[in-house]
Amino acid sequence: MQLLPLRELPQKLRLFAKYHLTHQPARGPVADDELGHALLPFDLAAHYRALEHAPARERNELAVVSYxxxxxxxxxxxxxxxxxxxxxxxxxxxxxxxNEHAGLFAAERLLEEAARPGSVYDHIELCVVSPVNPVGAAHGSRYNGDGRDINRDFVRLHTREGRAVMRAYQRFRPHCVVSLHEGPQQGTFVFGNSAVDDELAERLTRAIAESGAPLAAHDYFGRTLHPPGYAGQSRATVALLWLWRQLIGMAATAELAGRDHVAELTVETPWRLDDAEQRIAAQLAAVRAAAEHLARR
Known part of the structure; x- marks a missing residue:
């Protein structure tokens, strides 16, 4: 664990409460640049066009949100x-x-990759949900139109977006979930829930490193990662997440999947990195590694 200077403690506690303890931290899809976020040149209309022309076997509208x-x-x-x-x-x-754009660009390329003959996806049924938070994507915001963080909403399901993800999860019944995110840390790492085994964790970090992306030595909480690039769940983490769910009424997709003993991987590329291609490549490498692991079933 990196030591935190005492003068920084009040600010860190305020940010922790904002991002992890507050059900509605904003008033609408506001910009949130407290953590030094570097937005990519993302255009939502272009993203919809890319998904429309992507080589998907099937397209379904999970929900429509208005703002x-x-x-x-x-x-x-x-x-x-x-x-x-x-x-x-x-x-x-x-x-x-x-406002975490690398995953949105990766989703477009993933569908192209999955359609190529001879890829690992020849053995994997793939469901890509995008954009989970279209209002936030349109406004460059972490939050949805109500100012809520969707990735805290998998207990109470206040948001239409959270309910859409839940519907996709329940219908598709995945063996693994990969959620594409970005964070303020140096380097790329993956949060894995308690259903992720050592073989999958090792495959993930190797694939990300081979994509050319540096592995993070610390997560954005300051915890030292052993091995670099992977943050698994200890017994203490599981206990804290249980308390988070029971007392605060919050849970992320990792806990949603974990309740069914389904592996969930939250990929965190560094949003301060200017090299957009490296951020996107790391996301794709992580998804590919998960698919390769599943193909061995």
Whole structure:
């Protein structure tokens, strides 16, 4: 654990409460640059066009959210192997936080990659949900139109976006979930829930490193990562998350999947990195590693 100067403690506690203890931390889809966020040149209309033309086997509208008189669909796109040929099901979530753009670009490329003959996705049924938070994506905001963080909403399901993800999860019944995020840390790492085994964790860090992305030595809480690039759940972490769920009424997608003993991987690329391609490549490498692990079932 990195030592924190005492003068920084009040600010760190305020940010922790804002991001992890507050159900509605903002008034609408506001910009949130307290952590030094570097937005990529993302255009939501172009993203919808890319998804429309992506080589998906099937497209479904999970929900439509409205903000400022504009309707924004949340889409679920099927790729990879069709059942019953598929060996396993992989659910990928992109744009849960609308200002974390690398995952949205990665979702477009993932569908292209999954359609190529001979890829690992020949053995995997893929469901890509994007954009999970379209209002946030349109406004460069972490939050949805109500100012809520969707990735804290998997207990009470206040948000239409959270309910859409829950619906996709329950219908698709994945063997693994990969949620594409970005964070303020140096380097890329992955949060893995208690259902992630050592083999998958090792495969993930190796794939990310081979993509050219440096692995994070610390997560954004300051914890030292052993090995670099991977943050698993200890017994203490599991206990804290249980308290978070029971006392605060919050849970992220890791806990949603963990309740069913389903592996969940939250990929965190560094949003301060100017190299957009490296951020996107690391996201794709993590999804590919999860697919390769599932293909061995």
């Amino acid at each position: 400022g008189g504009v309707d924004y669909p949340i889409l679920a796109l099927a790729g990879g192997a069709a059942p019953p040929r598929a060996r396993a099901r992989l659910l990928v979530l992109a744009g849960v936080h609308g």
